[in-house]
Amino acid sequence: MALHKLGQDPNSPDGKSPTLYYDDETDNYIIQGWKVTDPERLAQLDLPAHETVIEYPKRMIQFFPEVSSARGPLD
Template identity: 70%
Template structure:
C-alpha cells in the first residue's frame, strides 16, 4: 500500500492527529482523527456495523488536493 502523507493539523497539541493521507493504489483518503463515540450524535446517522465515523476540523480541508488545485 502506497500511502502519501498530505498534512497534519498545525493546531494539534501533540502533533499527531488529525492527519490526512492519500492511498495512491485505491485513490482514496485516510484520516487519522478523533473517533465519534457520542450516542446522541451517532443516533442521527445511518451507520452500518462495518463503518465508523471520525471527526476532523474544517481547517484540515486545505490538505485535500482538490481544494489546493492538485498541489
Template identity: 75%
Template sequence: MALHKLGKDPESPEGKSPTVYYDDRTGNYVLQGWRVLDAERLGQMDIPEHETVIEFPKRMMQFFPEVNGGSADA
C-alpha cells in the same frame, strides 16, 4: 499500497492528530481524526457495522489536493 501523508493538523497538540493521507492504490483519502463516541450524534446517522465515524476539523480541508491546487504539506 502506499499511504502518502498529505498534512497534519497545525493546531493539534504535539502534532499527533488529525492527519490526511492519500492511498495511491485505491485513489481514496484516509483520515485520522477524533473518534465520535457521543450516542446522541451517532444516533442521527445510519452507520453500517463495517464503517466507523471520526470527527475531522474544517481547517484540515487545506490538505486535500482538490482544494490546495495539488500540493502536499507532509
C-alpha cells in the same frame, strides 16, 4: 500500496492527529481523526456495523489536493 501524508493538524497539541493521507493504490483518502462516541450524534446516523465515523476539523480541508490546487492527488 503507498500512503502519502498530505497534511497534519498544525493545532494538534501532540502533533499526531488529525492527519490526512492519500492511498495511491486505491485512489482514496485515509483520514485520521477523533472518534465520534457521543450516542446522540451517532443516533442521527445510519451507520453500518462495519463502519465508523471520525470528526475532522474544517481547517484541515486545505490539505486535500482538490481544494488546494486545480490538480488531483499527487499530480
